Amino acid sequence: MDFTAKIEQALSTALGSVITDACPPRLAEAVRHAVFPGGARVRPRLCLAVATACGSPDVEIAAAVAASIELLHCASLVHDDLPCFDDSPLRRGLPSVHRAYGEPLAVLAGDALIVLAFENLARVLAEDPARLAPLLLTLGRAVGMPMGIVAGQAWECEPKVSVADYHRAKTGALFAAATAAGAQVAGADAEAWRVVGDRIGEAYQVADDLRDVAASAQEVGKPVGRDALLNRPSAAGELGVDGAVDLLKGLVKGAVEAIPPCPGAEQLAAVLVAESRHIMPKGLADRA
């Protein structure tokens, strides 16, 4: 199955359900700018891959759930880029939303994307309500308090921070939700699948650290060298490039070993390994 096409289609459908003639046109543009063109769509592809591995027959529902996860991710990027946080001028190689549309519309576009993520779930699962509450709680836990993305970002405002808690909330939580939600769509046990997402999330964080030291801004589509500049914790900074690559490989291996028994376990393992190469800086990909 072409996961990427399914996800782009599900994202278009979700946006199309609320971007009507009645919508303020610049808000609609800002929201589209936040979602299209996308990045690697790592989280929704992981969600779809897990749903497929678990034998889910509902590709459309799985893609819609995956799209809600990506909408929440896009919302977090728009708000993280705001002047009061990273003040990033670039995102995915284009001006960030606040640079393109101004700060007010960036705040509102992020808000609108959060709302849409949950509405989209309700719309898709209206005929299958028993699955709605568990999936909604999985997504809410990944983005809200006490340990979702919002909490992760908020650790930057605390005088004392555990780096592990910070990364687990800011990055890991949505990866864990991607695998948990994929399993839930298929009727499998969500908790058993969270570990896989946790480890992939940690690996992704290490890859992000590596890209920040070893990739060009053009390749990444946003400024690099920010971790050192902003004095943020970084695996690449602490362990060096080689140490960080080894860590990443170990995390992906751990994720593969944590895959619960399921019809598509072998194929999923191959996908995870391929993905780990995909997220590395180009010059390092052969080492992963």
Next chain:
Amino acid sequence: MDFTAKIEQALSTALGSVITDACPPRLAEAVRHAVFPGGARVRPRLCLAVATACGSPDVEIAAAVAASIELLHCASLVHDDLPCFDDSPLRRGLPSVHRAYGEPLAVLAGDALIVLAFENLARVLAEDPARLAPLLLTLGRAVGMPMGIVAGQAWECEPKVSVADYHRAKTGALFAAATAAGAQVAGADAEAWRVVGDRIGEAYQVADDLRDVAASAQEVGKPVGRDALLNRPSAAGELGVDGAVDLLKGLVKGAVEAIPPCPGAEQLAAVLVAESRHIMPKGLADRA
């Protein structure tokens, strides 16, 4: 029934479900600051009053749904007060969230409250999933695109605005959701009840305009005279105080006339009239 106590309890329960030891402490404080002490809780009281008028036996569920509505309202206040919008130093007589905790935590507290509003619905209705999707869609429509609060606020960023569309989205939508959701909790027809909320929302907007010209900052708990200063459309500015009071009375009468047949129609009518006095500036209350 003491609606106010029920609502405060439901808000405490909602916050308590996500503010744990694992939560970044300053984010938790900022979120509490955004919700407690509350304002008049007009929207959740309206929701509970409608659920009661429709004969809902589920007071706890009605109060939880009402609390989700109030959480979304609080989120919109926190974000509206941000420097890139109104830059309001005060809210409910205390420093606004960004003045008390800084802009980053104000952005995050608003985000966290939106997420919590939907999580709270899912948590409360997990055992009654058939009601979850319709209620979630009612709340989503009230706050998202194309015609919810976020869209209403976004009209401020457009070169051309219909004042009616602006107010209907920014203020009316959540009032319509309050009556619609109250009806849905009781199993009544949501659409028939939206009209009541629409009219109360319009009346509330007029009252807000009146407070802006005719009340003290101390009474309102936020700066006054802002509409003229920011050149915002205002019924009091266009019609004068007397004209605006007449308009408000007409709108409340219209809301009362729109109440669909239900067991508690008469009592609800009395509540709506009493509320309309409650929201007026003190010196004008006798005229409404």
